[in-house]
Amino acid sequence: MDLRGGRYEILHLIASGGMATVYLGRARGMGGFERLVAVKTMHAHLADEPEFVAMFLDEARLAAQIRHPNVVGTIDVQQDERGVFIVMEYIEGASLQQLLRSLHKQGNTLPLEIALRVFLDMLAGLHAAHDLTDAQGKPLHLVHRDVSPQNVLIGVDGVARITDFGVARAEARISTTHGSQLKGKIGYMSPEQAGRLPVDRRTDVYAAAVLLWELMALQRLIRGDSEAEMLAKVVASETPSPRSVNPDVPEALDAVCMRALEKNPDDRYSTAADFAEALDEAARSMGMKIATPRAVASFVRAHGVHTPLVDLRAKSNAEGQAAQVPTRIENPVSGRASAASFPDRMSSPDRKSSESASAVIVPPDETRGKHMRTAPLVMASVAAVALAAGAFWMLRAPRTNEGAPVVLSQPVPSVDPPTITPTPSMVLAPAPPPSASAAPTPPAMESARAAPSASNTGKATATTKRDPNAPPTATARPSSGGPMYRPSEL
CATH class of the missing domain: 3.30.200.20 (Phosphorylase Kinase; domain 1)
Structure with missing residues (x-):
């Protein structure tokens, strides 16, 4: 966590x-x-x-x-x-930029009544920031300086909000920025801001008007191949009306937008509230109904431009559970592997030196899943080899000083193997040393299972079921060379 x-x-x-x-x-x-x-x-x-x-x-x-x-x-x-x-x-919602991009990919546009509702909400928040005062009621003269689609959030409640005052400027701010630095997005800068001249709330009115122009014209206002070219257009070029680009823009709204885009700050609306009031009057004059917050909420939800909160919670929970999965740490030199929770194990002071600097973190992935699926097969193969080797060694009786007969602990199958009459050479000949390739023949493996048993005196004895007609079994030769007895079944 x-x-x-x-x-x-x-x-x-x-x-x-x-x-x-x-x-x-x-x-x-x-x-x-x-x-x-x-x-x-x-x-x-x-x-x-x-x-x-x-x-x-x-x-x-x-x-x-x-x-x-x-x-x-x-x-x-x-x-x-x-x-x-x-x-x-x-x-919970999406930025205006995310909404516009999603609609563009779908080949759709933002309805004008929805756009106006979002825009008027943004102007209301912007005006509240411009009117901010200190504890004594003195105006702080706050200027956002970065009004753009990225900084307008549209909630699933249908309310739009302005955010990100990271480049805001206030006369009474604790720290001051260098006057020679250009901050903000060039495409939404006012001429005075682009020219590094003093700015006030009318700078934000201009930036907001650029945003309104783009919402109505359905394209970017300031475009260029370089920042220098874009700055030149902001400062010197004439601004076309949105209606000249998109004939569907009403004349009343076109006129309001163009006044807010005046190059001279004195010719613009003096406040964001005045700008909003002019838009309201223009909409009423042509009988246009601006969307309600409920309509905006339905529009945002219908287009799925945001990640629902329930999905964010589920993803966060899944990521939290994944973080608890132990991470395998393999040492490329020794080949040793251990389970650890990264990075806690890596930073633990009591880690062994063999798993220190040369350790390689192998995060859990699909490849590990494949290895885990093949693990039972490998374990089964190892178990089969172990059983075969165990059967061979169980058939070899341990060394004993007594000529005790060897009897199998389990009854043999209904078909008894053929018996072999021991000869002196068989008794005296030492058994060959065990090797990795040594294994009992299939008949012997299928016909006998052996298990050692210990006597009270510590001497190992074993019994085997014999054919009553078979001759006596051979005894183990007491010597220091290890077990010499080989059962008659072999």
């Missing part, structure tokens, strides 16, 4: 960006309390960069002060031995 900050359990990867990775997590508390959260962790290669760490913390500090249903809420910010992480509200 991967636990962060002592109470946030990491369950599953949700998304990864240029600065951080977001995981589905679970907050634990007293009395079995649980709550699903989104845990945003900074990439390891950025953890040692003071500027990125400061920006990361600024996002948490600023976003935590915004309380609005159209803004993804920030719950907590923590730091442990692995670095800083932010705990946010978990939104």
Whole structure:
């Protein structure tokens, strides 16, 4: 179990960006309390960069002060031995970018009434961030600076929310970014932002208008083969109207969008709220009905653009169980194998030296399953060889000083093997040394099974069933050369 900050359990990867990775997590508390959260962790290669760490913390500090249903809420910010992480509200759903890409692959488009509902929700959250004040009521002049489809989340509840204030700028922020650095996505930058001029909330109004243009025109507004070419288009080129690209765009909505896309900030809507109000009036003037949150929820669910929470839970549970499967550690030098739970066993101080630096981790996979399926066959073959060898050795009587007859512990089959009259050479000749290839002949294996028995005096004796008409059996020669007796059946 991967636990962060002592109470946030990491369950599953949700998304990864240029600065951080977001995981589905679970907050634990007293009395079995649980709550699903989104845990945003900074990439390891950025953890040692003071500027990125400061920006990361600024996002948490600023976003935590915004309380609005159209803004993804920030719950907590923590730091442990692995670095800083932010705990946010978990939104079950998909980003606007994911929805648009899914529809494009299906050959569909986002209905205008659905697009307007999502867009108006985003403007409401953006206006709440712009109006943010400190504890004394002084405006913080927060600017998101990265309004784009990736940062608009559409929940299965039909509510759209703005998120990711990682490049937001506020005059009263704890740390400041270098003015020469260009941050944000070029395709959604305002001319003043692309030109590294002072920005305010009207910069976000412009970026939002670019997003609306693309939702109505059904294509990207700023495109180019290089960043320099895209920047030039943002600053100098004339912006075509969405209606000129897509004739189905209503004139009233086209006019509202084009005003928000003015190059001069003074000619745009001064606030996101004014922009939203103009869209509402345009829709009413042409009798257009904007979709309700219920309609948006049904649309998102119907197109399956997100992973349902129940599936995420099931996958997280499966991954958790897989993590408990022992990992086989093989030593390529000695060939030894052992079961260990990686990495605990690898880091254990009491590991044997033969399984240290030369150990190779072999994770459980389908190949292991094939080996495990063939294991019974191998074991059966080994058992058969062992039984054959055991039968041979059981038929060879142990050394004894007494001429005790050898009797089999099990009755022989109904067909007795032919008897052989012993000769002196048979009695005195030593038995050949055992070898790996030595094995009793099939008749002997099928007709006899032997088992040693120990007497009270420690002398081993054995009995065998003989034909009453057969001559007396030979006795073992007492010598130090090992057992010399060979049963008459052989």
